Amino acid sequence: MSATAAPLPAFRIERSTRTSWIGLAVAAVAIVVLISLPWWGGEDDLRLIVEICYTIALAQLWNLLAGYAGLVSVGQQAFVGIGGYALFGLTIIAGVPPIPAVALAGAVAAILAVPTALIVFRLRGAYFAIGTWVVAEVFSEVTGLLPDLGAGTGMSLPVAVSRAVGETRFERETVLYYMGLVLGIGTVAAVFAWLRSRQGLALTAIRDSETAAGSIGVNNDRTKYAVYLLAALVTGMLGAVIYLEKLRISPDAAFDVIDWTADVIFIVVIGGIGSIEGPFIGALVFFGLRYFLADYGAWYMILLGAVAVVIMLLARRGLWGLLADRYDIHFFPVRRRVRLE
Amino acid sequence: MAPLLSVEHVSKNFGALKVIDDLSLSLEAGEALGILGPNGAGKTTLFNLIAGDLAVGAGTISLADRDITGLPAYARCRLGIGRTYQIPHPFGNMTVFENVLAGAAFGATRREAESYERCVELMRLTNLLSKANQAAGKLTLLERKRLELARALATDPKILLLDEIAGGLTDTECQLLIETVRAVHASGVSIVWIEHIVHALIAVVGRLFVINFGQKLAEGDPRAVMDSPQVQEVYMGIEAE
Ligand SMILES: Nc1ncnc2c1ncn2[C@@H]1O[C@H](COP(=O)(O)OP(=O)(O)OP(=O)(O)O)[C@@H](O)[C@H]1O
Ligand SMILES: [Mg+2]
Numbered sequence: 001m002s003a004t005a006a007p008l009p010a011f012r013i014e015r016s017t018r019t020s021w022i023g024l025a026v027a028a029v030a031i032v033v034l035i036s037l038p039w040w041g042g043e044d045d046l047r048l049i050v051e052i053c054y055t056i057a058l059a060q061l062w063n064l065l066a067g068y069a070g071l072v073s074v075g076q077q078a079f080v081g082i083g084g085y086a087l088f089g090l091t092i093i094a095g096v097p098p099i100p101a102v103a104l105a106g107a108v109a110a111i112l113a114v115p116t117a118l119i120v121f122r123l124r125g126a127y128f129a130i131g132t133w134v135v136a137e138v139f140s141e142v143t144g145l146l147p148d149l150g151a152g153t154g155m156s157l158p159v160a161v162s163r164a165v166g167e168t169r170f171e172r173e174t175v176l177y178y179m180g181l182v183l184g185i186g187t188v189a190a191v192f193a194w195l196r197s198r199q200g201l202a203l204t205a206i207r208d209s210e211t212a213a214g215s216i217g218v219n220n221d222r223t224k225y226a227v228y229l230l231a232a233l234v235t236g237m238l239g240a241v242i243y244l245e246k247l248r249i250s251p252d253a254a255f256d257v258i259d260w261t262a263d264v265i266f267i268v269v270i271g272g273i274g275s276i277e278g279p280f281i282g283a284l285v286f287f288g289l290r291y292f293l294a295d296y297g298a299w300y301m302i303l304l305g306a307v308a309v310v311i312m313l314l315a316r317r318g319l320w321g322l323l324a325d326r327y328d329i330h331f332f333p334v335r336r337r338v339r340l341e
Numbered sequence: 342m343a344p345l346l347s348v349e350h351v352s353k354n355f356g357a358l359k360v361i362d363d364l365s366l367s368l369e370a371g372e373a374l375g376i377l378g379p380n381g382a383g384k385t386t387l388f389n390l391i392a393g394d395l396a397v398g399a400g401t402i403s404l405a406d407r408d409i410t411g412l413p414a415y416a417r418c419r420l421g422i423g424r425t426y427q428i429p430h431p432f433g434n435m436t437v438f439e440n441v442l443a444g445a446a447f448g449a450t451r452r453e454a455e456s457y458e459r460c461v462e463l464m465r466l467t468n469l470l471s472k473a474n475q476a477a478g479k480l481t482l483l484e485r486k487r488l489e490l491a492r493a494l495a496t497d498p499k500i501l502l503l504d505e506i507a508g509g510l511t512d513t514e515c516q517l518l519i520e521t522v523r524a525v526h527a528s529g530v531s532i533v534w535i536e537h538i539v540h541a542l543i544a545v546v547g548r549l550f551v552i553n554f555g556q557k558l559a560e561g562d563p564r565a566v567m568d569s570p571q572v573q574e575v576y577m578g579i580e581a582e
Contacts, residue, residue: 008458008461008462008465009461009465009470011457011461013457198446198453201439201442201443201446201447201453202443202446202447204432204434204435204439204443205432205435205443205447207432207434208431208432208433208434208435209430209431209432209433211394211426211430212426212430212431212432212492213415213432213443214393214394214413214414214415214418215392215394215414215415215418215423215424215426215430215493216415216418216423216443216444216447216448216492216493216495216496217415217418217419217444217447217448217449217496218415218443218447219413219415220415221413274434335435335436335439336436336438336439336442337436337438337473337474338438338461338464338473338474340470340473
């Protein structure tokens with residue numbers, strides 16, 4: 001431990017790495033390709049991309065919750081459902097045009113997340129997980145009691161509302177495609193910006209040790225609360241876009257734990273929890289498996305489960321964790337490095 | 342004026358086990374206090390109560406004139422209580438630099454860019470500069486202990502709680518550590534240091550406080566305390582050098 005009097009060595013702080021520049025270039029090309037897709041892709045391509053977009057967005061949000069804030073929620077379907085139903089309510093009952101209704105649906109989800117957080121934040125660990133699931137079930141049951149929103153059997157979106165999205169079928173598909181794209185890219189960008197910021201430093205510290213984070217002045221509870229509300233807000237908007245595309249909603253589908261949470265957990269766990277790159281890798285594996293194995297029905301689900309278990313046992317930080325440990329690569333530059341000159 | 346830190350009639354039980362028993366202790370601004378006691382005496386628990394990682398069962402803890410008994414750990418840190426953990430708690434997947442930076446960014450009231458220099462200085466002080474970009478989880482135990490010190494110092498503490506940072510060091514390393522702690526003390530930080538290595542403790546602190554079964558056994562001038570019959574009895578064979 002050297003004397004303090006000597007002058008400090010010259011240094012600078014680096015945020016980007018070589019791989020992060022490659023990552024940026026790949027992202028830029030991908031965005032350009034995706035923006036141009038309606039001119040050369042078919043309707044099925046558009047729908048698949050939108051699905052991938054909102055799946056990755058849901059995965060990024062769940063990763064922020066579980067991978068960083070330690071909030072292992074199995075109840076994110078609550079906010080997909082609330083977003084979807086808020087869209088139906090706002091457009092049909094309140095007459096709000098669909099696009100602003102998507103943003104408002106996010107706000108509704110975030111507002112309902114406040115009392116939800118008051119309940120579930122009292123619980124820890126496994127009890128928190130169960131609590132989030134129970135709350136989602138309660139929202140599902142309550143929705144089933146609303147006659148104006150189709151009660152238990154659900155309802156379809158009136159033609160007038162989907163006309164408001166676009167006059168022709170092509171126009172509608174294109175608008176929905178861009179909404180999905182903007183939400184998907186926007187979510188990744190927001191998560192990236194957060195993790196790169198000072199608040200991201202707090203969140204990463206919480207990920208690694210809650211006790212130590214508290215001891216150095218990080219307000220763990222407030223940070224977690226902020227993550228929970230952001231996840232609810234964006235999940236609500238995603239739910240709204242998903243059901244604006246599906247055109248039909250019911251409590252069982254909108255609050256489905258498998259579709260909106262279990263698949264997402266699978267993706268994050270396989271890809272690598274606690275990193276931005278992980279959910280991308282997981283989504284790649286998930287959609288790949290589905291593409292090749294969709295015809296095998298139950299076997300597909302069993303294989304999905306088996307892959308998840310094997311990866312959890314062999315690579316606790318998922319496929320991305322294996323790669324990052326070995327090669328020290330980061331496509332999303334959230335870190336800070338000291339370079340002595 | 343009130344002491345910088347006062348612990349008054351504090352008790353803590355874990356179930357039926359009474360770990361801290363009506364203990365009182367105070368620390369004046371600028372003081373360095375050593376805490377000694379057999380394994381399981383309750384020393385680390387006392388730190389957890391002062392730093393807010395555990396809630397007291399009874400009693401009060403004050404910082405200067407302010408009652409901080411009900412404050413969470415992060416708030417106590419921001420008020421100036423910094424600590425190291427006996428079992429290091431590094432942010433394992435963050436780099437050494439990011440660990441120290443997190444301390445500076447949240448415990449101290451600086452802007453991020455302004456704390457870079459301080460972080461580099463602290464990494465140099467704790468001899469971790471060459472590991473700055475390494476994941477903290479890959480450090481050796483001794484390096485982790487130094488990281489605990491650097492990270493706690495980054496929060497700009499008024500009081501630094503050190504929990505057994507000298508264990509396992511060679512004589513030379515121990516001497517360097519003593520100089521580092523002295524330098525920190527000389528810079529105006531008050532220190533409470535738990536350590537089994539008595540000669541290291543005595544080289545730095547002006548007063549010793551001995552805990553046994555969660556109660557005060559002895560307190561005062563280090564040599565007088567070490568020579569006292571009740572401490573001799575607990576520490577048979579261990580002598581102040
Ligand atoms: N969270 C806890 N729950 C239950 N018992 C605990 C807990 N923390 C500490 N103890 C018990 O309290 C007693 C005091 O522990 P503490 O860690 O404070 O001792 P210590 O003086 O720091 O010992 P050492 O010198 O070994 O570090 C021990 O018997 C320990 O087993
Ligand atoms: Mg201890």
